[in-house]
Amino acid sequence: MAALPNLTVVGGESGLPLYPIPTGMVLEQNFFMKFRHRDWMKSEFRNLASREVRAVALDLFCVAYDEDPAGTLPANEELLARLVDVPLDDWRGLCARKISPLDGWQRCVTDAGVMRLFHPLMVGMATDATKSRADYLEKKEADRERKRMEALPDQIRRAGASSRMAEDQDYLVRLDQYLLEHFPPPTQRRPKVVKQAMEALDALDRGALRGM
Structure with a gap:
């Protein structure tokens, strides 16, 4: 797969791409996940993978949304199996299939130097979500400032x-x-x-x- 424009390759022997979303950026306060369901329904993965693989793959997307950094997964099979609530032997069996739940996931390095897994689809989803969250927090702070400044003249008089x-x-x-x-x-x-x-x-x- 071609390298993504916003995933630059870090130096050193690993040659792994640097994940663009920083560590500490989590989306736990986001109560929904924007998902391009039409792209999913038309995708080659969805149409060729077994039902069991598709179900676990969707769970992986949901898990990654709340991981740190947002949109990544741990590069450890035992952790992955636990995160999607699948026995390790069953997880290994799913991953041994021609089309596995981890199809499309690749290794990357975070800004903290930790190796994680990322998926191009999740990069876009997580990037959009972090931008939306930043815009929301900025607007919320602006609203607080406006309310403070509106109330301050009367507070000064009192x-x-x-x-x-x-x-x-x-x-x-x-x-x-x-x-x-x-x-x-x-x-x-x-x-x-x-x-x-x-x-x-x-x-x-x-x-x-x-x-x-």
């Missing part, structure tokens, strides 16, 4: 500051950052906490002016 301070956008950004660093969640931004942060920020500003 802490006893003037409306002028509450409307100063530069000051809001600096105060929000100070609160995140020194009073991170789950600390609630009650008037006492916000006032303490404002006083500390004011002391820092006065100290900076004296040092000029």
